[in-house]
Amino acid sequence: MRLARSGGRGTPRRHRATPARRAAGAAFAALLGAAVLVPAAPAAADAPLRDHADQMGFEIGAALAANHLQNDSQYADLAATEFNAATPENAMKWESTEPSRNQFDFGNADAFMDFAQANNQKVRGHTLVWHNQLPSWVENGNFSESELRSVMENHIDRVAGRYAGEIAYWDVANEIFLGDGSWRDSVFYRTLGPDFVADALRMTAEADPNAELWLNDYSIDGVNAKSDAYYNLIRDLIAQGVPIDGIGLQAHLINGQVPGSLQQNIQRFADLGIKVAITELDVRIEMPASQSELEQQARDYRSVMDACLAVDGCVAVTVWGVSDQYSWVPDTFEGQGAPLLFNDSYQPKPAYDAVHEALGGTGDGDGDGDDDDPPPTSGPCAVDYSAANEWSTGFTGQITVTNNGDTALDGWSLEFDFPSGQQITNGWNAEWSQSGSTVTATNTGWNGAVPAGGSVTVGFNASHDGGNAEPEAFTLNGQSCSVS
Structure with a gap:
């Protein structure tokens, strides 16, 4: 345009x-x-x-x-x-x-x-x-x-x-x-x-x-x-x-x-x-x-x-x-x-x-020519998301992120979208921000280092208007994570 x-x-x-x-x-x-x-x-x-x-x-x-x-x-x-x-x-x-x-x-x-x-x-x-x-x-x-x-x-x-x-x-x-x-x-x-x-x-x-x-x-x-x-x-x-x-x-x-x-x-x-x-x-x-x-x-x-x-x-x-x-x-x-x-x-x-x-290719040199192969879903990270202690207008959430990569993380930023208009009200173990439906959680000064195979857990309180569907996708430092 x-x-x-x-x-x-x-x-x-x-x-x-x-x-x-x-x-x-x-x-x-x-x-x-x-x-x-x-x-x-x-x-x-x-x-x-x-x-x-x-x-x-x-x-x-x-x-x-x-x-x-x-x-x-x-x-x-x-x-x-x-x-x-x-x-x-x-x-x-x-x-x-x-x-x-x-x-x-x-x-x-x-x-x-x-x-x-x-x-x-x-x-x-x-x-x-x-x-x-x-x-x-x-x-x-x-x-x-x-x-x-x-x-x-x-x-x-x-x-x-x-x-x-x-x-x-x-x-x-x-x-x-x-x-x-x-x-x-x-x-x-x-x-x-x-x-x-x-x-x-x-x-x-x-x-x-x-x-x-x-x-x-x-x-x-x-x-x-x-x-x-x-x-x-x-x-x-x-x-x-x-x-x-x-x-x-x-x-x-x-x-x-x-x-x-x-x-x-x-x-x-x-x-x-x-x-x-x-x-x-x-x-x-x-x-x-x-x-x-x-x-x-x-x-x-x-x-x-x-x-x-x-x-x-x-x-x-x-x-x-x-x-x-x-x-x-x-x-x-x-x-x-x-x-x-x-x-x-x-x-x-x-x-x-x-x-x-x-771009949708296999990336593995197998020459199968299948352009419809999706990008890998296992990813360099895994996320376990849970919503607990729910009440009429809000809930407490917990997210555990596992570093599936071969090297330690030195700083991380987790992003996801709330599908039901939920709004973060406060959180812990991360610096939390929200723009529209998109939530970003960034490491604090003490938990930025996550070794290969290691995990970090963060939590938050959030409000909602009656709907509380779980996020469907998460990215860590811009890379897609698998969701358990």
């Missing part, structure tokens, strides 16, 4: 793809040969990820680097075979497309686009306005307000206009807030103030009227001060009639630390009437990665997939790369790595199977 658009500037200038670009694309496709036009067989399980995602009307994407597409056939094979959506890792950033003022270079961006189109992949354009990876002439330009606005408009017009009608989503403004929810001190904010975001959205709407317009950031996966800032900004933009279609939660995560409020956060943005996507997912591990750490990583990937798939407005999950060998993580986080679905040798990891299962 495209929300209200206003403030038009007249007929947009268009820079659609030229015959020369199409010729370059044909040469690029010929260079990759079958790796592009005839995808390889699936690397694992009963069918590639994209096949299951297509059947669900969902997008499973990857960030792709043009140089690896050109120089690594295994990389290109997996990129084509497994993903029905793609994001250019660096090729459309400002320093790549306009390294000198008004001197544009679209070589790698065009190569990326030709690969994505040859493989029928939806494209997320990334990114038009960002404080990072800026050429020095922008970052240190000492522009006046009017001049910088003109520079920004020209850049958006040329880049978004070149691919008008070919991009599904544009990450228009990227990483505009700090962790405490305050504005980031970028050249755009210093010179133009907070209105630079609305300006950029309107400019992109004119340059590429058919694309959806998104904001995107890291560390906004759960409910926190930074995601609150985006929630409030988007609400204000909608009220002002500024075109805004979606919010991207990057989800660069640490192993075992998926935010317990991820699904709640996705839902609240969707409730604003916009779309949501996980746009840059990776889960980094302290190296060397043990088997138990890889299994925890798989549970984290499954948690993220389940949280997105549970909300109607969450349309896509994109992983930030194809294989571990090319990930940005080791160069940025010392001693950490192995964050993606495929290892350095392009072999699928447990995380791949977890994503495959979340």
Whole structure:
């Protein structure tokens, strides 16, 4: 859904793809040969990820680097075979497309686009306005307000206009807030103030009227001060009639630390009437990665997939790369790595199977091709729920949660929905909160550690209006639990 658009500037200038670009694309496709036009067989399980995602009307994407597409056939094979959506890792950033003022270079961006189109992949354009990876002439330009606005408009017009009608989503403004929810001190904010975001959205709407317009950031996966800032900004933009279609939660995560409020956060943005996507997912591990750490990583990937798939407005999950060998993580986080679905040798990891299962595949490599197999129901956790000591308007409830995983929990968040309008009045052994029918119980300071095979019991009092049906499903840290 495209929300209200206003403030038009007249007929947009268009820079659609030229015959020369199409010729370059044909040469690029010929260079990759079958790796592009005839995808390889699936690397694992009963069918590639994209096949299951297509059947669900969902997008499973990857960030792709043009140089690896050109120089690594295994990389290109997996990129084509497994993903029905793609994001250019660096090729459309400002320093790549306009390294000198008004001197544009679209070589790698065009190569990326030709690969994505040859493989029928939806494209997320990334990114038009960002404080990072800026050429020095922008970052240190000492522009006046009017001049910088003109520079920004020209850049958006040329880049978004070149691919008008070919991009599904544009990450228009990227990483505009700090962790405490305050504005980031970028050249755009210093010179133009907070209105630079609305300006950029309107400019992109004119340059590429058919694309959806998104904001995107890291560390906004759960409910926190930074995601609150985006929630409030988007609400204000909608009220002002500024075109805004979606919010991207990057989800660069640490192993075992998926935010317990991820699904709640996705839902609240969707409730604003916009779309949501996980746009840059990776889960980094302290190296060397043990088997138990890889299994925890798989549970984290499954948690993220389940949280997105549970909300109607969450349309896509994109992983930030194809294989571990090319990930940005080791160069940025010392001693950490192995964050993606495929290892350095392009072999699928447990995380791949977890994503495959979340999309409805078997994930076990048995090749049975049964796309109707449901996700496993035993889960990494088990819940025993009981309602006792009932009276006319309320009851006392008790929940015992067992950690069926192979590793200890270091912090937990249990979520469930009351089906009969019940309301928590007070509780113990957890921090309790409720939003509508959804109840969240988060560990206290003393019971966050639950060993593998261990259990934790929590309790509460609740009111009701005569109905007291039991919850049917529970999630622990975003993962589905079996119910006894």
